[in-house]
Amino acid sequence: MTTPTKNGPASVKDIDIDVLEDTLSFYIRSLNIAVSRDLDEKLEGLDVAQGTGKITTLFLVDGNPGIRPSTIAQVILKDRSAMGRLVDQMEEHGLLQRKIAPEDSRAQALYITDRGALLAVHVRRLVTLQSREFFSDMTDEEHDVVLDILRRTYRRILERS
Amino acid sequence: MTTPTKNGPASVKDIDIDVLEDTLSFYIRSLNIAVSRDLDEKLEGLDVAQGTGKITTLFLVDGNPGIRPSTIAQVILKDRSAMGRLVDQMEEHGLLQRKIAPEDSRAQALYITDRGALLAVHVRRLVTLQSREFFSDMTDEEHDVVLDILRRTYRRILERS
DNA sequence: AAAAATTAGTTGCATTTGTCCACTATCCGA
DNA sequence: TCGGATAGTGGACAAATGCAACTAATTTTT
Numbered sequence: 001m002t003t004p005t006k007n008g009p010a011s012v013k014d015i016d017i018d019v020l021e022d023t024l025s026f027y028i029r030s031l032n033i034a035v036s037r038d039l040d041e042k043l044e045g046l047d048v049a050q051g052t053g054k055i056t057t058l059f060l061v062d063g064n065p066g067i068r069p070s071t072i073a074q075v076i077l078k079d080r081s082a083m084g085r086l087v088d089q090m091e092e093h094g095l096l097q098r099k100i101a102p103e104d105s106r107a108q109a110l111y112i113t114d115r116g117a118l119l120a121v122h123v124r125r126l127v128t129l130q131s132r133e134f135f136s137d138m139t140d141e142e143h144d145v146v147l148d149i150l151r152r153t154y155r156r157i158l159e160r161s
Numbered sequence: 162m163t164t165p166t167k168n169g170p171a172s173v174k175d176i177d178i179d180v181l182e183d184t185l186s187f188y189i190r191s192l193n194i195a196v197s198r199d200l201d202e203k204l205e206g207l208d209v210a211q212g213t214g215k216i217t218t219l220f221l222v223d224g225n226p227g228i229r230p231s232t233i234a235q236v237i238l239k240d241r242s243a244m245g246r247l248v249d250q251m252e253e254h255g256l257l258q259r260k261i262a263p264e265d266s267r268a269q270a271l272y273i274t275d276r277g278a279l280l281a282v283h284v285r286r287l288v289t290l291q292s293r294e295f296f297s298d299m300t301d302e303e304h305d306v307v308l309d310i311l312r313r314t315y316r317r318i319l320e321r322s
Numbered sequence: 323a324a325a326a327a328t329t330a331g332t333t334g335c336a337t338t339t340g341t342c343c344a345c346t347a348t349c350c351g352a
Numbered sequence: 353t354c355g356g357a358t359a360g361t362g363g364a365c366a367a368a369t370g371c372a373a374c375t376a377a378t379t380t381t382t
Contacts, residue, residue: 012232012235012236012319013319013320015221015225015228015232015236016220016221016224016225017217017220017221017224017236018220018221018223018224018281018285019220019285019288019289020216020217020220020288021312022289022308023288023289023292024292024295024296024304024307024308024311025196025200025288025291025292025295025296026217026288026292027308027311027312027314027315028189028192028193028196028311029193029196029197029213030213030237030238030315030318031189031193031311031314031315031318032189032190032192032193033213033238034238034315034318035186035189035190036190039186050367050368051367051368052190052191052194052368055181056178056181056187059177059178059179059180059181060176060177060178060179062179063177063178063179064176064177067176068330069330069331070329070330070331071173071176074173075173075176075178076191077191077194077195078369079369079370079371080330080331080332081331081332081333081369081370081371081372082368082369082370083331084330084331084332084333085332085368087331101330104329104330104377104378105330105376105377105378106329106330106331106376106377106378107329107330107331107377108330108331120179124179124180127180127181127184127186127187128180128183128184130186131184131185131186131187134185134186135185135186135314137313137314137317138310138314142310143185145306145307145310146185146306146307146310146311147183147185147188149299149303149306149307150185150188150189150192150307151182151188152298153188153192153296153298153299154188154191154192154195156298157191157192157195158173158174159174211338212338212339213339229359230359230360231358231359231360239340240340240341240342241359241360241361242340242341242342242343242360242361242362242363243339243340243341244360245359245360245361245362246339246361248360262359265348265349265358265359266347266348266349266359267347267348267349267358267359267360268348268358268359268360269359269360323382324381324382325380325381325382326379326380326381326382327378327379327380327381328377328378328379328380329376329377329378329379330375330376330377330378331374331375331376331377332373332374332375332376333372333373333374333375334371334372334373334374335370335371335372335373336369336370336371337368337369337370337371338367338368338369338370339366339367339368339369340365340366340367340368341364341365341366341367342363342364342365342366343362343363343364344361344362344363344364345360345361345362345363346359346360346361346362347358347359347360347361348357348358348359348360349356349357349358349359350355350356350357350358351354351355351356351357352353352354352355352356
């Protein structure tokens with residue numbers, strides 16, 4: 001009943017992952033790899049693909065004109081230097097524009113460009129689809145339950161940093 | 162304190178993240194960053210810290226003597242070359258031992274060392290604690306529900322690859 | 323009002339990580 | 353026995369991450 005035929009002592013299905021079996025961290029980390037790969041495929045060539053933060057930044061700037069890089073950095077859980085480079089990229093791609101924040105000239109205010117806004121429309125659809133599809137094995141109820149719980153967890157993390 | 166009202170047009174709490182608000186992918190990816198950081202802290206110095214796969218590999222070899230690198234690679238969602246390097250590291254650290262698989266000399270059979278087994282005992286406790294603590298905002302019911310659903314999702318992903 | 327402490331952003335660097343691809347050795351099936 | 357598939361290795365390379373030092377601007381303190 002166990003023992004596959006050829007694939008060695010243990011094949012993928014009947015493998016014992018020890019305590020990881022009941023470890024939420026493990027599933028979050030594993031699913032992250034899978035979901036990120038899938039997302040990258042679906043977003044291929046879109047100059048918002050690859051790496052965490054570009055999509056969020058696009059939406060954040062689109063929906064919160066004048067938002068600052070450091071605020072976005074908090075949301076995407078990166079430090080300012082990483083954020084700076086992200087903004088560099090996106091500005092080079094013509095997705096957003098940097099201005100000096102009027103009320104504080106240390107800071108910057110970010111604004112979406114037409115190109116960025118257009119891309120946001122597209123990505124908005126793709127991202128939504130990707131997530132639904134990727135987790136399509138779940139029932140709608142399951143999906144909503146998990147979504148609700150993880151959302152709250154994420155919010156709490158933001159509040160603490 | 163984070164964000165007084167003067168921190169620009171939008172502060173972290175009242176930011177609109179658009180469709181990401183309802184996108185499970187987003188929360189998986191974000192929580193991954195947070196949970197991975199936290200885990201790295203808790204495992205600091207343990208030569209199983211940093212990066213995905215070491216912990217899983219340790220447990221897999223511990224619980225499935227003679228398991229092959231390529232099998233582990235499937236579980237941790239990495240390719241063979243990445244897996245090879247991981248095994249290199251862990252062998253250098255004296256956590257496991259490579260042998261040639263008796264029934265197939267192309268393949269290798271991995272075995273835990275005493276040092277590896279000892280570390281596994283320690284890590285087993287730490288990992289369990291870390292996950293419970295990190296998600297301690299959830300009720301036990303919430304935790305179990307999410308765990309159950311994500312476990313199944315992960316299993317399905319394994320089956321497809 | 324001057325000095326000190328904070329904060330925003332930039333830059334360079336070292337480290338890590340993953341990915342792709344080619345290459346060898348071995349095994350299996352026709 | 354030949355050809356195709358599989359296991360593992362090694363190199364090259366692009367990206368991402370994190371850290372620390374640095375400038376500039378603002379706020380707080382004295």
